[in-house]
Amino acid sequence: MSSVTELGYLGMSVTDLDAWRAYAAEVAGMEVVDEGEGDRIYLRMDLWHHRIALIKGDTDDLAYMGWRLGDPTEFEAMVEKLTNAGVAVTVASDAEARERRVLGLAKLTDPGGNPTEIFFGPQVDAHKPFHPGRPMFGKFVTGSEGIGHCILRQDDVEAAAAFYRLLGLRGSVEYQLHLPNGMVAMPYFMHCNERQHSVAFGLGPMEKRINHLMFEYTELDDLGLAHDIVRERQIDVALQLGKHANDLALTFYCANPSGWLWEFGWGARKAPAQQEFYTRDIFGHGNEAQGYGMDIPLQ
Ligand code: MBD
Ligand code: FE
Numbered sequence: 001m002s003s004v005t006e007l008g009y010l011g012m013s014v015t016d017l018d019a020w021r022a023y024a025a026e027v028a029g030m031e032v033v034d035e036g037e038g039d040r041i042y043l044r045m046d047l048w049h050h051r052i053a054l055i056k057g058d059t060d061d062l063a064y065m066g067w068r069l070g071d072p073t074e075f076e077a078m079v080e081k082l083t084n085a086g087v088a089v090t091v092a093s094d095a096e097a098r099e100r101r102v103l104g105l106a107k108l109t110d111p112g113g114n115p116t117e118i119f120f121g122p123q124v125d126a127h128k129p130f131h132p133g134r135p136m137f138g139k140f141v142t143g144s145e146g147i148g149h150c151i152l153r154q155d156d157v158e159a160a161a162a163f164y165r166l167l168g169l170r171g172s173v174e175y176q177l178h179l180p181n182g183m184v185a186m187p188y189f190m191h192c193n194e195r196q197h198s199v200a201f202g203l204g205p206m207e208k209r210i211n212h213l214m215f216e217y218t219e220l221d222d223l224g225l226a227h228d229i230v231r232e233r234q235i236d237v238a239l240q241l242g243k244h245a246n247d248l249a250l251t252f253y254c255a256n257p258s259g260w261l262w263e264f265g266w267g268a269r270k271a272p273a274q275q276e277f278y279t280r281d282i283f284g285h286g287n288e289a290q291g292y293g294m295d296i297p298l299q
Helices: 017-028 072-084 096-101 157-167 222-230
Strands: 008-012 032-033 040-044 050-056 061-067 102-109 113-122 147-151 170-173 188-191 199-201 210-217 237-243 248-255 263-267
Touching: 008 113, 008 147, 017 032, 017 040, 017 050, 017 222, 061 147, 072 102, 072 157, 096 102, 096 113, 096 157, 113 263, 147 237, 157 170, 157 199, 210 222, 222 237, 222 263
Parallel strands: 008 050, 061 113, 147 199, 210 263
Antiparallel strands: 008 061, 032 040, 040 050, 102 113, 147 210, 170 188, 188 199, 237 248, 248 263
C-alpha cells in the first residue's frame, strides 16, 4: 500500500507580504526567496527550492498543504487508492506542477475542506546552501521528517482520521483535556514518518483552517534566541514555553503576521510504535494571549 512519506510543503494566503518577510527571516530564521513574481515569496528551511509559499491574497489562512510520495509509481497508486475510496482527486497539469516546483501533483480536499495536495519529486536546490534569514546556531529539523506539523480544522474527527489513514498516516487520540466548561477535548495526532505527528485535529471549532504550524530547530539555543526576539518585539505568545507530553518537544506558540500561530520547537522525540494518551503536558505551556484557539488547559 502506498503511503505519503512527509508533509513536504505548505502554501499560505497572506494579506501582508512585507510583514511576513520580516517575521519569517528575523524571528524564525527562515530564508526568504523572492523570484520577482510579485504575488508571492518563498521560505526555505533546507535545500528544497522552498518549504513554504506565501501568496498575497484577501485572506490570512492555509492555502494548501502538500504530502509527498516517494516516486511516480507510489503517486499513481495513491491516486488510484483515493479514487477507489470515493475521494475526488484531480491530477494537475504540468504548469500547475511547475508552479509548485514538483514533478507530479494532484489536488484534493480533506473532510474539513482543507485544500490538500499529493506530489512527488520536489525541486531541491542542492547547489544553493541554506542561508538563514538571521544568524542561527544550527538548522531546521526537516529531512525525512518533513516540514513539521499542522493543527487543522475538522468538524468530523472520525472522517478526518479515516481520510489521513487513507493517505497512509497512523495515530489516534493522545490527550484527554478537561475543559473549564465540563467538556473533554480529545485531540487526535497522526504521523507518517519519524516526526511524532505531522497533522493533528480535534481541538474544537476554529475560525481558520489552520491553528498552527510547528517547526523544529536542531539546536536548543535557536529556540531560546527566537524566544528572546519574540519577547523583544512583544509578539503575542498564546502558549508559553513548555514541554508536550506526546512528542516531548520544548515549544512556545506565538502569533504570526496572519493572526494564527507558529509553534517554535526543539527536542521532539520520534513517533512511537504504539499509542498512549495523556491528561496534561509535562511542564509550562501556560495560557497567555487569548483568542488564538489555544486557550486550552495543557498544564
Ligand atoms: C502539540 O504539538 C500540540 O500542538 C498540542 C496542542 C498538544 C501536543 C502536541
Ligand atoms: Fe503542535
